[in-house]
Amino acid sequence: xxxxxEGVGQPVVLLxxxxxxxxxxxxxxxxxxxxxxxxxxxxxxxxxxxxTDDVSMEGIAGVVKQIIEAEELDAVVLIGHSMGGYATMAxxxxxxxxxxxxxxxxxxxxxxxEEKKEARRKGIAFIEKNGAxxxxxxxxxxxxxxTTKEKKPExxxxxxxxxxxxxxxxxxxxxxxxIARPERIDLFSKTDLPVLFIIGEQDNLISxxxxxxxxSMPRVSYIHVLHxxxxxxxxxxxxxxxxxxxxxxxxxx
Numbered sequence: 001x002x003x004x005x006e007g008v009g010q011p012v013v014l015l016x017x018x019x020x021x022x023x024x025x026x027x028x029x030x031x032x033x034x035x036x037x038x039x040x041x042x043x044x045x046x047x048x049x050x051x052t053d054d055v056s057m058e059g060i061a062g063v064v065k066q067i068i069e070a071e072e073l074d075a076v077v078l079i080g081h082s083m084g085g086y087a088t089m090a091x092x093x094x095x096x097x098x099x100x101x102x103x104x105x106x107x108x109x110x111x112x113x114e115e116k117k118e119a120r121r122k123g124i125a126f127i128e129k130n131g132a133x134x135x136x137x138x139x140x141x142x143x144x145x146x147t148t149k150e151k152k153p154e155x156x157x158x159x160x161x162x163x164x165x166x167x168x169x170x171x172x173x174x175x176x177x178x179i180a181r182p183e184r185i186d187l188f189s190k191t192d193l194p195v196l197f198i199i200g201e202q203d204n205l206i207s208x209x210x211x212x213x214x215x216s217m218p219r220v221s222y223i224h225v226l227h228x229x230x231x232x233x234x235x236x237x238x239x240x241x242x243x244x245x246x247x248x249x250x251x252x253x
Contacts, residue, residue: 001044001050002048003039003040003041003042003049003067004022004029004040005038005039005071006033006038007032007034007035007037007038009035009036009037010037010077010100010252011036011068011073012032012037012038012039012076012078012249013040013041013064013068014028014038014040014079014081014084015041015060015078015079015080015084016040016081017080017081017085017106017107018082018171018174018175018178019136019139019140019163020081020163021047021164022042023162024081024234024235027238027241027242028234028238028241031238031242032242032245032249035246039067039076041063041064041067043055043060043063043084043087044063044170045166045167045169045173046164046166046170047164051167051170051173055170055173055177056090056177056180057086057087057089057177057181058090058094059177060084060087060090061087061088061094061095064078064087064091065091065094065095065098068098074098075100076098076100077099077100077102077103077249078091078092078099078102078103079102079104079105079245080102080103080104080105081105081106082105082206083174083178084105084107085103085106086107086108086181088102088104088107089104089107089187090181093187096191096193099193100252101193101195101196101252102193102195102196103197103198103245104197104211105198105234106198106199106200106206106233107206108210108214109183109187109188109214110183110214111181111182111183112178112181120175120178120179121175123135123139124172124175124176126138127168127171127175128172131168132165132166132167132168132170132171133165133166135171136160136163136166136171137163140156140160140163142204142205142230142231143204143205143230143231143232144156144231144232144236145202145229145230145236147202147228147236148229148230159232159235185217188218189218192219193220194220194221194248194251195215195218195220195221196222196224196244196245196248197211197215197223198224198226198233198244198245199212199224200226200229200230200232200233201225201226201227201228201229202228202229202230203229204231222244222247222248224240224244226240226241226244
């Protein structure tokens with residue numbers, strides 16, 4: 001497993017999503033490392049981490065647990081983007097004693113709908129036929145808001161150029177794991193932990209309205225809407241994303 005650690009202070013783990021690696025958090029690491037210990041793993045099969053036999057959401061949560069133990073930390077704040085948010089929910093369910101709080105960054109506790117599962121199956125077929133990075137290059141524009149496409153096309157181009165190389169087995173395994181993941185919405189009403197929700201108003205992948213409903217369920221919620229972001233707010237509105245994360249961390253102190 002590969003992961004980076006920068007800074008000293010309250011530990012926060014930023015867990016990237018599908019088709020990314022830890023470098024997607026570069027803006028957040030540069031901002032937060034001055035006051036916090038920022039840990040950014042590459043999930044198995046992404047970046048410099050080798051693909052393992054278990055990339056289920058529970059399996060990824062287990063990897064995060066190993067990293068926390070390796071760093072000899074009692075508890076962290078865990079924030080996951082997209083698929084990383086699904087793994088964050090699995091971690092909060094299994095290891096709540098290792099958390100001071102957790103957050104969903106453009107993510108949801110809901111399981112895939114049948115329509116979404118079918119779309120993922122079609123994605124798997126495309127990956128098998130055309131390759132992993134070819135698949136990502138065709139889907140990347142859908143991750144960004146229309147505002148970004150119009151005003152910052154160079155951002156999308158730069159993100160596409162920076163993508164790490166992925167294998168067909170890795171992307172297929174992620175999709176299969178996301179199809180199989182259970183719904184964890186009930187966890188919000190059961191947890192005593194504070195929960196951060198960062199929502200992209202123009203997100204085409206995660207329902208804005210559904211996540212707003214989920215955000216009312218925890219006992220303590222911190223809700224931030226990025227009005228000019230799609231699914232990639234850490235890149236589309238980095239300053240606002242940084243401020244949202246920092247506000248959450250400061251409140252937890």
